[in-house]
Amino acid sequence: MRKPLAAALLALVIAGAGAAPAVAETRSATGADTVASASGTTTVQAVDFAGTVSLSNCSGSVVRFPRSADGDPALVLTNGHCLETGFPEPGEVVVGQASSRSFGLLDSAGTRVATLRASKVAYSTMTDTDVTIYQLTRTYAQIRSSYGINALTLADTHPVAGTAVKVVSGYWKRIYSCAVDGFVYRLKEGDWTWKDSVRYTSACNTIGGTSGSPVIDNATGKVVAVNNTGNEDGGTCTVNNPCEVDANGKVTVRQGINYAEQTYLSPACFGTGNQLDLSASGCTLPKP
16 A cells, blocks of 8 residues: 555655656647657647645545536545545445545645645545545635636546556655556455456556555546555565455466556445435445
């Protein structure tokens, strides 16, 4: 699980300012990116730090659902294992827990422009997925009016293998570029098991502190997953060394490969006013 560690600090010093991108990028005058690949040139959405946040121990982002209204209380997405009260136990779901946690809001250049504060933990779990969603004390409209920053939108459809993505870390102010390599039937790490996890191609060599970073589809600009872990040492199914388990129980270890948890299931579980409704039609997130 990608929390900041001394090893992560050392890795950052060794790696320098950024990782090698999966593709070559140039910024156009319109704000879109032109991506050169073997199949030609494609114009995609510009991805920067606007709307991402830094936590005390992780990364995150201000997010909205397709049906969210500007007057709704804003939400912050990060990992379940980034919860300030500690890792949720296997099978545990945290709902409506009081919180006054603070988040550093970043602009497009990665400059901290404000401190946002939580009113509660709307939802958190490390069962089947690895997600925490905080409700903030301010609305989307208030944040945009004060700082000119819009929330990122969560996609409500399953991502596709081969999709070009960026992992945007507010903690490190660093963007990783790669693609969705595929999906993992079960990803096991220590006592926790996650379903249908996203596996990156090797260019997204994320480090400690990138936990909770939004994974953004280059073409749509929408969040399709939340970054959460990687196999550091080649260990099998241990903490910081997750393993892949297929439907037949076969275990595969991919040292140096990193993963994210899909987020498309969340929109169905939040209704009017961004209020959690785990009984809503189509909501399949784990329940308390």
